[in-house]
Amino acid sequence: MHASPPDAAIRPFTVTHRGILAIAVPMTLAYLSTPLLGFADVAVIGRLGDAALIGGIALGAVVFDFLGAIFYFLRSGTTGFTAQAFGAGDRVEIQATFFRAVLIAFAGGLAVALLARPLLPLVIAAFGASPEVSAATLRYAEVRILATPFMLVGYVLLGWLLGLGRSGFALVLQTVLNGLNIVLNIAFVMGLGFGVAGTAAATALSEALVACIGLALILRSFARADRPSRMRVLDRAALIRMVAVNRDIMIRSFALLFAFAFFASRGAALGDTLLAANALLMNFFLIGAYFLDGFAAAAEQFAGRAVGARYRPAFERSVKLTLVWGYALAFGAAALLLLCGPALIDFMTVNPDVRAAARTYLIWAALTPIAGVLAFEMDGVFIGATWTADMRNMMLLSLVLFFAVWFIAGPILGAHGLWLALVVFLSARGITLFLRMRRRIAATFG
Known part of the structure; x- marks a missing residue:
């Protein structure tokens, strides 16, 4: 844009x-x-x-x-x-x-x-x-x-x-x-x-x-x-721009799917028990993601509207308010997982080994909403503003960091290293987009 x-x-x-x-x-x-x-x-x-x-x-x-x-x-x-x-x-x-x-x-x-x-x-x-x-x-x-x-x-x-x-x-x-x-x-x-x-x-x-x-x-x-x-x-220019934006979002989505597929495959390589425990814990993260996606959708609408209106105060306030609500929800979800997670794990499986493994890594699952909230909200902002090339590039950079952390921490920490890589990946997406957003605001609103 x-x-x-x-x-x-x-x-x-x-x-x-x-x-x-x-x-x-x-x-x-x-x-x-x-x-x-x-x-x-x-x-x-x-x-x-x-x-x-x-x-x-x-x-x-x-x-x-x-x-x-x-x-x-x-x-x-x-x-x-x-x-x-x-x-x-x-x-x-x-x-x-x-x-x-x-x-x-x-x-x-x-x-x-x-x-x-x-x-x-x-x-x-x-x-x-x-x-x-x-x-x-x-x-x-x-x-x-x-x-x-x-x-x-x-x-x-x-x-x-x-x-x-x-x-x-x-x-x-x-x-x-x-x-x-x-x-x-x-x-x-x-x-x-x-x-x-x-x-x-x-x-x-x-x-x-x-x-x-x-x-x-x-x-x-x-x-x-x-x-x-x-x-x-x-109009040829409008069609090309729409296709280009959709292409960038598709590449970003492929990279995200690849990261989660890699996480699942590495968990499977560590044994069936860990695979089952990780799958159970990822359900907790995905449920929280549905709620965070709601505020990301609000960020899309208000950020895009502010860009079209050329009104910087509305853009900055929409970023601030969606982040406030997103972080409130993320910390609430993390606290709820830590308090109720063991009971939810017992409800979802009767296998004692899977229960024990899921409890061991529950703290990581509780951290994922907090690590990911900035990424969710920034995705909404960048989609609304159609700054999709930046979103694509920061996703690919974060994917490289994900692999780097896993390569270093995986052999040393095992499954803890795998979860650490996921948390770094989620955090890096949000932080890199937030830093990039400051330049984009200046270029877009003048």
Whole structure:
């Protein structure tokens, strides 16, 4: 993002605690409800009593979770551009951003649905599951992949609504999606006996219906006077910039996924007990991340709006307030984990060795929200401001530090060294982005 031209209008607005919470709370609820899609699939298939079918659904969910993580840049990128157009008061560009993002999402989703489907047997075979589980996974994936264009359009709808600060609408769409999925799952699997294919069809149809509903409602809300021309929507420079921002976010997401995959693989190399303990403790971190993501979403909207409005005080106050709430939540989560962690561990597993290992490393899990909160909030700020090249570069630098700490501390401290590397990785992401932000503020606001 380059500095705004000196003759651009400055559009002051106020950032308040209430405004931050009005975005963060609905988005947190929306994020927390996301895992319900996979949960509903497993719960309904589980009623059939066939372990292979349950395994097939579980592996299928992994495939689509990974696919979703790869393309989630569509949500983030759309938020930044929309928030900036909103801050600038450019109602034509708000609509143009929406149409551009929907076109990119639908085209990308269609390409995945057509090109990835023949590759599914190879991807599923790589899991090394039994023939029965692999067959069930393939049946599930072949049906659900057809809805990829609608899944990606759904990301755009969420990002566009968040860019305008309409997180309540986003929560409604997510709630409808989960409700439809549950109802259709029961109808297709328990009522009509379609099995795994029925579960996949329920999820795919839910995503398609909610995408169409969201599109229809948003298009109805558009003022005809603000409708952009086809030339404006397909403007080459705007499309290239949107693709570049999305590319940077995708690289950042790949690096993040790689770091967590490496953490899991190193834990597995240290034994099955430690692998299970680490997986259990990482669930604690991921639950905390959903709450921190809500305030990161608020940072995206307000930071992007302030950049579009060229109003530095609002930018700086949005950073301050989201950090205050983020750190309050992070320290609260850490204290809760230290106090209730042993009881939660005992509830989640009855294996005495896993319980003992999880207790040993609980302190590290409690530190992860505190170490990661600055990274979460800075991600939100940089996405909203579309400073994505910096976000990509600082992520790659932090990944190098992660490997360096593990290489040095791993052989000496074992699993403690692995957790230390993760905490350093999370901390480095936040600190490097925060330091970079100070230069970016000066360049952007003048």
